[in-house]
Amino acid sequence: MSEEKDSTKAEYWTDRWKEGNTGWHRQEVNAYLIKYVDELTGGRAKVRVFVPLCGKSVDMLWLAEQGHAVIGVEVAKKAIENFFLENNLSFTVEIVKMAAESEPVDKYKCNEKDITIFCCNLFSVTEDDVGGRFDAIWDRGSLSAVAPAFNDNGKRYTKKMRSLLASDGNYMLESHYYEVDRGTRPPACISEELRNEIYGEDFIIRELEVNRLEEDPNRSLSFALDLHYHLFKPKES
Numbered sequence: 001m002s003e004e005k006d007s008t009k010a011e012y013w014t015d016r017w018k019e020g021n022t023g024w025h026r027q028e029v030n031a032y033l034i035k036y037v038d039e040l041t042g043g044r045a046k047v048r049v050f051v052p053l054c055g056k057s058v059d060m061l062w063l064a065e066q067g068h069a070v071i072g073v074e075v076a077k078k079a080i081e082n083f084f085l086e087n088n089l090s091f092t093v094e095i096v097k098m099a100a101e102s103e104p105v106d107k108y109k110c111n112e113k114d115i116t117i118f119c120c121n122l123f124s125v126t127e128d129d130v131g132g133r134f135d136a137i138w139d140r141g142s143l144s145a146v147a148p149a150f151n152d153n154g155k156r157y158t159k160k161m162r163s164l165l166a167s168d169g170n171y172m173l174e175s176h177y178y179e180v181d182r183g184t185r186p187p188a189c190i191s192e193e194l195r196n197e198i199y200g201e202d203f204i205i206r207e208l209e210v211n212r213l214e215e216d217p218n219r220s221l222s223f224a225l226d227l228h229y230h231l232f233k234p235k236e237s
């Protein structure tokens with residue numbers, strides 16, 4: 001079972017894409033992204049939005065349709081190619097050298113919309129690889145997917161996000177909170193205490209909203225959970 005494997009490894013995720021075990025994917029644009037997009041962009045037009053661990057999220061298409069430039073990072077080639085295919089978009093692939101990757105990686109560029117997706121490990125991406133720091137980060141299921149499993153409670157992840165965000169940028173996070181013990185299996189449980197510990201040093205934290213989802217046996221997550229929406233702004237360094 002893929003749940004028993006190590007979610008810090010690329011194979012865990014590429015296997016899930018191969019098996020079609022992608023219960024997190026939504027066909028519709030995230031309602032909270034739509035609701036809070038002005039907070040995310042600071043009300044600015046044409047900003048550069050980063051979507052870490054983007055999967056085949058349709059949020060990328062929506063953000064591009066609002067006039068923003070979207071840059072995603074995703075380790076599974078299948079997710080990226082399905083994103084283009086399922087949204088009737090064409091792409092070109094450029095092989096690029098990343099500063100911290102020994103092997104070159106595939107950079108997918110959409111022909112119709114301003115969407116670029118790098119097929120590589122998030123942790124090897126630097127601001128130079130992606131054309132400079134981002135104005136905004138939209139993080140749905142990204143922290144929850146990998147961070148707490150790295151035995152540092154997620155600090156490496158939040159430091160990476162800070163290194164990629166402009167000093168006047170905004171970072172919006174959807175995180176999960178629940179009361180059953182699932183170890184480090186994604187989606188990870190992010191308590192207020194953990195959030196403060198891993199974001200507090202580098203970011204000013206604002207909680208936007210909490211959405212309670214009751215247990216539903218038809219859902220891929222069969223326990224009640226709270227979805228928390230947060231807005232982070234970099235602290236002055």
Ligand SMILES: C[S@@+](CC[C@H](N)C(=O)[O-])C[C@H]1O[C@@H](n2cnc3c(N)ncnc32)[C@H](O)[C@@H]1O
Nearest residue numbers: 013053054055057074075076121122140141145
């Ligand atoms: C829980 S899914 C979230 C996908 C997307 N954010 C969404 O809302 O649909 C996590 C995604 O991150 C990818 N992934 C996991 N670890 C990664 C890493 N270290 N670097 C890049 N992508 C990664 C997986 O293949 C998977 O598509």
